[in-house]
Amino acid sequence: MxxxxxxxxxxxxxxxxxxxxxxxxxxxxxxxxxxxxxxxxxxxxxxxxxxxxxxxxxxxxxxxxxxxxxxxxxxxxxxxxxxxxxxxxxxxxxxxxxxxxxxxxxxxxxxxxxxxxxxxxxxxxxxxxxxxxxxxxxxxxxxxxxxxxxxxxxxxxxxxxxxxxxxxxxxxxxxxxxxxxxxxxxxxxxxxxxxxxxxxxxxxxxxxxxxxxxxxxxxxxxxxxxxxxxxxxxxxxxxxxxxxDRMGRTMPEADLRELMAGTLDAPRWDDVAGRCLTCGNCTMVCPTCFCTTTEDVTDLTGDHAERWRLWDSCFDLDFSHLHGGPVRASSRSRYRQWMTHKLGTWYDQFGSSGCVGCGRCIVWCPVGIDITEEAAALHDWAASTGSPEPDPAGGDGTP
Ligand code: SF4
Ligand code: SF4
Known part of the structure; x- marks a missing residue:
């Protein structure tokens, strides 16, 4: 290889x-x-x-x-x-x-x-x-x-x-x-x-x-x-x-990492949350999403057990479940987590974007949510409210 x-x-x-x-x-x-x-x-x-x-x-x-x-x-x-x-x-x-x-x-x-x-x-x-x-x-x-x-x-x-x-x-x-x-x-x-x-x-x-x-x-x-x-x-x-020259979509010409960090409070997250079904399709088809969960199963006698590793999705409520409940309980927080990780905090973790522009999440979203359209809306909001500065407090505090 x-x-x-x-x-x-x-x-x-x-x-x-x-x-x-x-x-x-x-x-x-x-x-x-x-x-x-x-x-x-x-x-x-x-x-x-x-x-x-x-x-x-x-x-x-x-x-x-x-x-x-x-x-x-x-x-x-x-x-x-x-x-x-x-x-x-x-x-x-x-x-x-x-x-x-x-x-x-x-x-x-x-x-x-x-x-x-x-x-x-x-x-x-x-x-x-x-x-x-x-x-x-x-x-x-x-x-x-x-x-x-x-x-x-x-x-x-x-x-x-x-x-x-x-x-x-x-x-x-x-x-x-x-x-x-x-x-x-x-x-x-x-x-x-x-x-x-x-x-x-x-x-x-x-x-x-x-x-x-x-x-x-x-x-x-x-x-x-x-x-x-x-x-x-x-x-x-x-x-x-x-x-x-024939790309179907474009991302806004901006530093996407900064854009994500500076728009955590944007009303657009409520808008997209109103459309998102939190089905997780976008994470399943994404070629870079990598999260997994663990499942233990036994047969009816209890004499045989297996441990399986399965793909998981940050759109699943259980994904952020700590004692007491999920950290990201709302659709807004789960969509925001996915998109800001892909385009923003992935750089901090792994030194690159988590999005390669394949478009699969757009095609296979059952309600047609489009990551480029969401980024453009955030970009417009940031432009209308002044240049975004990363929010050191991490947004409005709503998870
Ligand atoms: S595929 Fe679409 S509806 Fe399903 S979680 Fe992703 S953005 Fe939401
Ligand atoms: S366009 Fe980006 S976020 Fe969407 S599936 Fe492809 S790599 Fe993942």
Whole structure:
């Protein structure tokens, strides 16, 4: 895998990669499977483009695009046969690196004694095919959260350290995308093992693929294709540049960390609380949200018990439950906590934004709450009341 530390530094010097057709994509999946990888990539299922294990490149969503809006997701057919001209679907790679349900241990009563067994099955070696630039950054964010401190998550570490990342640059942003505002796309940043840009024009449907790590370069050497020609490179770069100009959403041009800290008392929090169902969908689909809870279960005899780790959400009342009740009892406080953490206090904790601009929380919010619209409203309120200064008391005191 590539990490921030070896940021594509091992890409072979002087190579512009290959241009390959659909046969090259088929070969790529075959080579990955032949090398022992479990290949995960986009495929059409249940009316959406989901991430799932691929047995062959035929399962990629060739000829499918998506229409995205706040609270709305629809598939649509494309005439150009492109496989990756579709923006983020409902899942992100955290579903595999940081799964929603993990059994941590089980225990059995054997002759009056409790015998514990840790779940230590070795993780599969994943190859993630089609990692968007925003999601590449989201993986780096989760790396920092889950393995970057004193208390590494060994399960995440095991799954992540073996993972091969094959990025695909974006040429078709969705109406809810704002990676440009968050400086995470549509060109791929560091961290990939291979990167592709898809081109479908009068010269045909093809993929420009380059290596980003030693392992990526070795895989590249096994693929059929021709040396990258200047026309394809130019068309690919133009496609990515055009995508940057077609972002569906933008964040206000402001220091978002300061904006969050200076607007804790804004009336907009009451407004959004009146619409938010506190369902937690936004946290489930967000590629950087990482919170978990623990659940212990037993069978009816009481002779077998298991401990599970499950995704949790700061929108859940129990999430902030201390003795005496939840600290954040109101919808207002829970939405404010989520958004100010994403865009503000994440910097204090982890040194970056917690939002990569993928737009999933906008699409999958059942009532269409839009984080960019909320940020813009806070920005307008701050402008109307004078420049925001971070409130040292942490707002109006309402949790
Ligand atoms: S913002 Fe939308 S998705 Fe998030 S908790 Fe509220 S209603 Fe659910
Ligand atoms: S907060 Fe929303 S737009 Fe930002 S990374 Fe999470 S899901 Fe994507």
């Amino acid at each position: 590539s990490t921030d530390a070896d940021v594509n530094a091992s890409a072979p010097a002087g190579t512009d990669g290959l241009v390959m057709g659909k046969d090259g994509m088929a070969a790529l999946v075959d080579v990955l499977i032949g090398r022992g990888f479990t290949v995960i990539g986009p495929t059409v299922r249940d009316g959406a483009i989901v991430l799932a294990e691929l047995g062959s490149a035929d399962e990629l969503p060739y000829g499918w695009g998506v229409e995205l809006e706040a609270g709305r997701y629809r598939l649509r057919e494309r005439s150009d046969g492109a496989a990756f001209a579709n923006a983020a679907g409902p899942q992100s790679w955290k579903s595999f690196l940081h799964p929603s349900r993990v059994r941590e241990w089980s225990a059995d009563r054997v002759e009056g004694q409790l015998v514990f067994e840790a779940d230590q099955a070795p993780p599969p070696r994943y190859a993630f095919l089609g990692v968007r630039p925003c999601d590449l950054r989201a993986i780096a964010v989760q790396d920092r959260v889950l393995t970057g401190g004193a208390h590494r998550d060994p399960g995440y570490d095991g799954r992540r350290s073996g993972a091969l990342l094959i990025a695909v640059e974006c040429t078709e942003p969705g109406a809810t995308c704002f990676c440009v505002s968050m400086n995470t796309g549509p060109a791929a940043g560091p961290g990939y093992d291979l990167v592709m840009t898809e081109v479908a024009d009068d010269d045909g449907h093809r993929f420009w693929i380059r290596g980003g790590s030693q392992e990526g370069a070795e895989i590249l050497a096994e693929l059929p294709g021709r040396p990258a020609d200047p026309q394809t490179q130019e068309a690919a770069r133009a496609g990515v540049t055009a995508a940057a």
